[in-house]
Structures are given as structure tokens and as C-alpha cells.
Amino acid sequence: MSKITIATLKAMKQAGDRFACLTAYDAIFAQIIDEAGVEVLLVGDSLSMVIQGHESTLPVTLDEMIYHTKAVSRGAVNALVMADMPFMSYNTEVQAVESAGRLMKEGRAHIVKLEGGRALVNTIKQLTSFGIPVCAHLGLQPQSVHKLGGYKVQGRDKYSAKIILEDALALEKAGADMVLLECVPMLLAEEITLALDVPVIGIGAGPHCNGQVLVLQDMLGITPGKQPRFTQNFLQGSNGIQAAIAAYAQAIKEGDFPSKQQSFTS
Ligand code: KIV
Numbered sequence: 001m002s003k004i005t006i007a008t009l010k011a012m013k014q015a016g017d018r019f020a021c022l023t024a025y026d027a028i029f030a031q032i033i034d035e036a037g038v039e040v041l042l043v044g045d046s047l048s049m050v051i052q053g054h055e056s057t058l059p060v061t062l063d064e065m066i067y068h069t070k071a072v073s074r075g076a077v078n079a080l081v082m083a084d085m086p087f088m089s090y091n092t093e094v095q096a097v098e099s100a101g102r103l104m105k106e107g108r109a110h111i112v113k114l115e116g117g118r119a120l121v122n123t124i125k126q127l128t129s130f131g132i133p134v135c136a137h138l139g140l141q142p143q144s145v146h147k148l149g150g151y152k153v154q155g156r157d158k159y160s161a162k163i164i165l166e167d168a169l170a171l172e173k174a175g176a177d178m179v180l181l182e183c184v185p186m187l188l189a190e191e192i193t194l195a196l197d198v199p200v201i202g203i204g205a206g207p208h209c210n211g212q213v214l215v216l217q218d219m220l221g222i223t224p225g226k227q228p229r230f231t232q233n234f235l236q237g238s239n240g241i242q243a244a245i246a247a248y249a250q251a252i253k254e255g256d257f258p259s260k261q262q263s264f265t266s
Pocket of ligand 1: 023046047084
């Protein structure tokens with residue numbers, strides 16, 4: 001695999017090729033995931049839960065995100081490193097530029113991801129004007145879990161589905177280079193993927209997105225408790241962690257993951 005850039009992912013979308021994304025929080029896993037052919041390493045704010053043991057993604061700080069992004073960037077060879085902007089690190093356009101700038105300058109991230117819809121149009125315009133690539137996270141936004149009242153599928157009715165589609169179009173127009181859709185019905189994700197020129201990554205968003213992402217620990221089947229329907233334990237039946245991650249990447253590229261049964265139909 002040669003160096004993956006945003007242009008690579010856009011070209012893959014145009015060619016109809018799917019790509020893989022997986023969360024990474026440290027250098028060794030970053031290296032293993034990169035070697036397995038996963039195109040995008042996401043330093044997700046999910047590290048607040050899976051690494052730090054918090055009950056949500058809200059407590060992780062910008063300094064902690066930078067610490068983990070640095071580690072992942074040292075392990076990554078060819079993959080694109082995407083870092084999450086943590087809760088309360090992009091409340092104003094100025095703060096967003098400062099936070100994203102630190103994730104890129106100190107953490108060596110290639111792209112930042114933030115959660116929110118059309119309210120972020122000016123923030124995204126500002127970030128892109130400084131040459132900072134952005135992925136807009138739509139659908140279920142875990143940083144808003146208390147407002148949403150839980151981790152629930154979004155866009156189930158006509159009205160909310162229209163809002164998500166309009167948000168995606170507005171954020172692409174504002175300069176977003178990628179969109180991530182979390183927990184939305186698969187037909188809505190398909191509609192958005194077709195409507196946008198930029199690549200769309202899905203999690204719990206069905207098989208029609210251009211790329212797929214999972215949390216590493218879910219994909220290895222080591223997260224305690226009930227697993228959401230959109231995850232799969234790739235370690236089961238694989239000959240070790242490296243083989244499991246390679247199987248994950250291959251299943252995405254061949255269109256075998258996620259299946260329709262692992263997706264939300266409404
Ligand atoms: O933080 C994270 O790991 C994420 C994924 C769930 C998409 O944003």
C-alpha cells in the first residue's frame with residue numbers, strides 16, 4: 001500500500017472501491033492496522049471509554065487526544081491518520097482552528113473529525129481556509145449523548161432523515177473532505193453517499209458507504225457487555241490479531257461487511 005491521502009480516498013470513491021478505517025490509540029496497533037492494509041486510522045474520542053474507562057466520550061481532553069494521536073502517527077506508515085476533536089474543543093471558530101492546529105502540528109494528524117450539522121458551516125469554512133482537512137460526523141453524535149437521551153439510531157423518520165441529508169450537503173459545500181455517518185438507516189446512508197462527491201465512512205450505516213469504521217476493541221470482540229448489531233468479532237475464527245484485522249479490511253473491500261442484517265433498515 002502506498003501513502004494514503006484524501007485524494008486517494010476520493011479516487012477510490014470515484015472508482016467504486018471501498019476502503020477500511022479502524023480506530024487506533026497507540027503506536028503498535030497503528031503499525032499492525034496499517035500493515036493489514038487499512039487505509040484510515042481513526043484516533044477516536046472513543047478512547048475516553050475504551051482506554052480511559054469513562055462512561056462516555058465527553059471527558060477526554062484535547063491534550064490527551066494529542067498524546068494518543070502522536071503515538072498513532074509514529075506507528076502509521078502509509079495510512080491516513082484522522083483525529084477526533086474532543087467535546088468542547090471547537091465551540092468557536094477561533095477555538096476550532098487552535099484545537100485542530102494542535103492535533104495536526106503536535107499530533108501529526110492528517111485530518112480532523114468533528115461532530116455536528118449545519119451549525120458547523122462557518123467552522124468548517126474557517127478550518128479549510130487554513131488548510132486543515134475536515135471529516136464531518138453526522139447521524140448519531142456520541143458527544144451529544146445526554147441531549148439525545150442515549151445511543152440511538154438517527155434519521156428514522158422522513159423529517160430527521162431530510163435534516164441529515166441537508167447537513168451533509170451543506171458541510172460538503174462548506175469544504176468538508178469526508179463525512180462519517182453513525183447509526184442511520186442504510187437507505188438514508190446510501191442516498192447521502194450517492195449525493196456527495198466526498199467519501200462517506202459508515203458505522204452502523206449499512207453496506208453502501210464508501211468506507212467502514214469500527215472501534216478496534218469491538219472488532220476484536222473484547223469489549224465487555226452486549227455488542228451492537230453493526231459490530232463483528234473478527235478475531236473469532238482468525239489466527240491472531242493481525243489476521244483478524246486483515247480479515248476485517250478484506251471483508252470491507254469485498255463488500256462482505258457489513259451485511260444487511262448488521263444494518264438498520266429503518
Ligand atoms: O470515536 C470514535 O471511535 C468514533 C467512531 C465510533 C466513528 O467516532
